[in-house]
Amino acid sequence: MEVVHHHSAFLLPPAPAGHRTSLSYALVVLNQRLPRFAPLLWQHANLRLCADGGANRVFDEMPALFPDEEADVIRNRYKPDVIKGDMDSIRSEVMDFYIKLGTKVVDESHDQDTTDLHKCVSFIRDFTSDLDKSRLCILVAGALGGRFDHEIGNINVLCRFKNMRIILISDDCLIHLLPEGKSHEIHILPSVVGPHCGLIPIGMPSKSTTTTGLQWNINGAEMHFGGLISTSNIAKEDIVTVHSDSDLLWTISIKKPQDRLQIVIWDPNDGSENKENLHILITYLPIFPVVGTAISRIFHHGEEDCHSDEPNSPHNNGILVVDSHG
Known part of the structure; x- marks a missing residue:
């Protein structure tokens, strides 16, 4: 499949x-x-x-x-x-x-x-x-x-x-279609989406839907309007799997800045923080291009040196933006 x-x-x-x-x-x-x-x-x-x-x-x-x-x-x-x-x-x-x-x-x-x-x-x-x-x-x-x-x-x-x-x-959220007859793997980025989510049959009832990775998983159950639909569910794992015999809508919440951001003051020369464990969050930074550029470089490359050559980068002051839930 x-x-x-x-x-x-x-x-x-x-x-x-x-x-x-x-x-x-x-x-x-x-x-x-x-x-x-x-x-x-x-x-x-x-x-x-x-x-x-x-x-x-x-x-x-x-x-x-x-x-x-x-x-x-x-x-x-x-x-x-x-x-x-x-x-x-x-x-x-x-x-x-x-x-x-x-x-x-x-x-x-x-x-x-x-x-x-x-x-x-x-x-x-x-x-x-x-x-x-x-x-x-x-x-x-x-x-x-x-x-x-x-x-x-x-x-x-x-x-x-x-x-x-x-x-x-x-x-607040995103929605996309999960076409029937396929095995879907939804990769959750907990820094930016979730945990609230839902699976909703669209067009016709689902005779059989099976999921993993949710707080309330579905095991071969039928879903239809007027009966069971999966709303207000919670994504518990980094990967949610879904298989259904009919089309489903997948929806998941998008985190607000106050849910996602905290500022950590960190001296890169101090050595007291384990940089490998810092889950750097960069989703709210396109409004601040210099910050976004500097942090994106670290996020995607996992560089050991957090110094930035951007003149006004917060990294030159030892400031990192990280996931408040990490």
Whole structure:
């Protein structure tokens, strides 16, 4: 049976070349509030699309994540490659701004049978070669929260494109599809996600679902609405395995900064700390590029020397950001 591996590495700063995941990311921004880690998702993506009014969100809200920089500097830096949709939400001045920067605008106002997310996923599918589709993962920012009918429409896109990796993301959680008939291994990064999670049958009842790695595992049980579904579960292991005879939605919480961060004052020359046991957390640092660069280097290389050549790096002052639960 095919084993499918699922990761949340996109919530960590990109690894240096040669250490990166085999996945290739595309980002779709919808017309909901940007998650606080939107710059990090942007950094991971090779292709960035705004679904109609998602362009307003990037234009208005991305500068607020960089309060020490000029708004237009940020707007020029975070320029979408494509804006696509029925164009009933994007403001004219936002469209004009990005067109002048070279963004491609695809007006599909004639198509009222599909959502803007569906239109963007279709564009990415057609844009990507068959060779690369097996490595493609689409991150959808602003997919959850707001109107419930919009959320259901976004979940329906997961089912319409069930052979593509698509992850719906908000500030609070992520959701993706676990297609039936495969063995799924979900690799938990406890510094950034969990522990709260759920497995929900979608489209049809599951006659048999089996899991490992959860506080309340399922052992061949049937799941359906009106009966058993697994919500408010807890991820207990670093790997959660799932096998089901029908499609399931997997959801897991994304930790807030106050749940994840603490500052440790550490003298690298003191020798009192075991550096190998420091689980360095770097997910909230795209807003602070110098810090993120310095800590990412250590996280991905496991360097013994914590000194950084970045002039304002906290490592030169012996400050590390680490997992508060580690």
